[in-house]
Amino acid sequence: VTPIQLHWPYPNIIDYEEEVLYENGILGGVVFNCARRFPDTSNSTASAQWVRLAYHDMATHDIQTGTGGLDGSIRFELDRGENIGRGMTLSLRDFRTLQTAFTGMADLIAMGVVIAYQACDGPFIPYRGGRVDAIAAGPSGVPEPQQDLETFTEKFKNQGFNATEMIALVACGHVLGGVRKDDFDTVVEKDFEFFNQVQTYDNTIVTDYLDDTTENPLVASRNQTMRSDLRIFSSDNNVTMESLASRQVFDETCTNLLERMINTVPKDVTLTEVIEPMQYKVGPARLSVSNETDDLVFTTWLRVSAFASNYPRVNDLNPLEKILDAPENPDRTVTLFWNDRRGSFCPSSGCSAPVSDSQKLERVGNGFALLGMEAVRHTFQATVNSTTSISKFWFEIDEHDGSEKVVIDNGGSGYEVEQDDFLVDLAHSARRPGEDSSITLTTITVAVRDARPSPSKVYIQTFDPITPDELPFVPEVKIIDLLLDSTITPKAGYVFYSTPPFGEFTYFDATADFQDGHTLSQQFVRSEMIQILF
Numbered sequence: 001v002t003p004i005q006l007h008w009p010y011p012n013i014i015d016y017e018e019e020v021l022y023e024n025g026i027l028g029g030v031v032f033n034c035a036r037r038f039p040d041t042s043n044s045t046a047s048a049q050w051v052r053l054a055y056h057d058m059a060t061h062d063i064q065t066g067t068g069g070l071d072g073s074i075r076f077e078l079d080r081g082e083n084i085g086r087g088m089t090l091s092l093r094d095f096r097t098l099q100t101a102f103t104g105m106a107d108l109i110a111m112g113v114v115i116a117y118q119a120c121d122g123p124f125i126p127y128r129g130g131r132v133d134a135i136a137a138g139p140s141g142v143p144e145p146q147q148d149l150e151t152f153t154e155k156f157k158n159q160g161f162n163a164t165e166m167i168a169l170v171a172c173g174h175v176l177g178g179v180r181k182d183d184f185d186t187v188v189e190k191d192f193e194f195f196n197q198v199q200t201y202d203n204t205i206v207t208d209y210l211d212d213t214t215e216n217p218l219v220a221s222r223n224q225t226m227r228s229d230l231r232i233f234s235s236d237n238n239v240t241m242e243s244l245a246s247r248q249v250f251d252e253t254c255t256n257l258l259e260r261m262i263n264t265v266p267k268d269v270t271l272t273e274v275i276e277p278m279q280y281k282v283g284p285a286r287l288s289v290s291n292e293t294d295d296l297v298f299t300t301w302l303r304v305s306a307f308a309s310n311y312p313r314v315n316d317l318n319p320l321e322k323i324l325d326a327p328e329n330p331d332r333t334v335t336l337f338w339n340d341r342r343g344s345f346c347p348s349s350g351c352s353a354p355v356s357d358s359q360k361l362e363r364v365g366n367g368f369a370l371l372g373m374e375a376v377r378h379t380f381q382a383t384v385n386s387t388t389s390i391s392k393f394w395f396e397i398d399e400h401d402g403s404e405k406v407v408i409d410n411g412g413s414g415y416e417v418e419q420d421d422f423l424v425d426l427a428h429s430a431r432r433p434g435e436d437s438s439i440t441l442t443t444i445t446v447a448v449r450d451a452r453p454s455p456s457k458v459y460i461q462t463f464d465p466i467t468p469d470e471l472p473f474v475p476e477v478k479i480i481d482l483l484l485d486s487t488i489t490p491k492a493g494y495v496f497y498s499t500p501p502f503g504e505f506t507y508f509d510a511t512a513d514f515q516d517g518h519t520l521s522q523q524f525v526r527s528e529m530i531q532i533l534f
């Protein structure tokens with residue numbers, strides 16, 4: 001498998017979901033080491049709760065009509081008995097702030113399954129994005145432990161799984177977590193009982209069952225009616241369970257069925273290709289007007305990923321080849337190059353700037369530990385002549401050891417800076433603590449080249465998944481107009497427009513509409529890019 005070579009700027013969804021899966025520590029941190037949710041001991045592990053949430057969201061898929069599936073409708077369905085359990089709301093809360101307009105709750109629930117199994121030493125489940133969030137509840141019908149085998153078989157068939165796959169999928173799911181007394185007080189006696197002695201992933205759920213040593217409450221509960229796992233596991237005289245006693249068969253079967261589970265979506269939804277880690281990832285390119293001089297400031301980054309050769313699981317669990325084995329080299333230099341946009345200031349070999357900061361991305365939670373990857377992010381902040389500006393850029397990595405330089409230039413064409421007529425001005429935009437210090441107030445300033453007719457409307461659309469802190473956790477989207485800002489003196493050929501101070505958001509898209517009908521925009525500007533001033 002070769003790492004994906006995507007055209008830059010990458011499609012938002014691939015760019016962002018690659019980050020959430022392989023880099024972002026937020027989800028990895030919650031399920032770190034497959035640990036129990038702290039501090040409530042009647043609670044399960046977050047990893048188990050994420051997997052159950054995903055199954056319950058998906059379980060009402062109807063293969064006949066192609067409706068339902070992993071579509072986030074579960075967030076409107078938690079008042080149903082079949083979806084009992086505190087872990088459901090807690091899990092949705094884990095995911096909520098990571099929602100974007102292109103990565104909905106359904107994709108996050110699916111990524112949760114991938115990250116959960118990784119955190120619990122399970123197999124790597126290939127992930128595709130592109131699920132579409134339902135806007136209301138769907139039909140009910142999640143299996144419940146008091147139901148009979150015929151009902152279970154019928155329900156799994158509707159979900160797209162045959163009788164053998166039903167047995168395996170339940171075993172693959174009930175590797176993690178267990179049963180809470182608050183939810184099923186006739187099944188367990190203690191506050192919380194695990195399905196399995198071992199909390200992390202392995203196939204003792206199968207072997208203990210076959211040995212008759214299992215403590216799985218859904219097999220061994222004193223309440224016979226609630227022994228749903230027993231009814232399912234024994235439904236083919238243990239033929240399937242015996243085959244799953246092989247660890248290799250178990251791993252392959254679970255990878256396959258869990259992948260199918262998260263890819264079960266309404267029939268009109270098309271998923272992306274499998275999202276794999278990018279070896280070289282180029283960050284967003286932003287131009288701002290300098291605060292001090294008449295120059296422009298250009299910021300971007302290059303992330304170089306490598307599989308750590310000493311990572312023990314690379315060879316057995318990693319479905320991808322080692323993409324790079326890059327030992328640390330103190331002599332290595334990484335350089336940014338760029339070409340002019342108009343006129344000439346840069347030499348023919350391009351203007352250049354050295355790295356301004358190199359940051360090793362540590363394994364936060366199971367973030368970059370996914371697939372045993374490590375990465376370094378090289379950040380650049382270059383001063384660019386405001387008259388000649390910048391048209392495209394590229395990078396060179398030189399090990400200074402006689403080996404050939406590595407040129408990262410988008411397959412030869414360079415990374416194009418689309419336009420410099422409308423810029424979100426990071427130098428003039430800021431977040432500041434509001435009067436009530438729990439609130440941060442943001443002012444966004446954009447710079448518009450004054451050589452052209454002025455825009456008829458300048459606005460940003462903010463995306464706020466933070467404020468709605470209760471079910472169904474649907475983000476708020478707001479449009480905020482920007483007005484000509486006379487407090488900032490025009491310079492470097494630009495005039496400035498600003499928003500009034502506003503509250504929470506995780507990112508915004510900025511747009512300028514011009515009289516002649518054309519529109520310029522800057523998309524997905526994230527709050528962490530905006531400096532905090534006190």
Ligand code: HEM
Nearest residue numbers: 044048051052055085143144145173177178179180183228
């Ligand atoms: C006939 C089908 C199934 C039945 C009747 C069933 C029943 C149950 C019950 C009663 C619990 C305890 C929940 C609680 O205490 O709140 C549970 C937990 C769980 N189920 Fe299932 N389940 C089924 C299928 C599945 C499948 C297919 C998966 C995933 C592939 C799955 C994943 C889980 C997980 C991970 C937990 C643990 C949750 C936690 O620890 O918080 N289940 N299941």
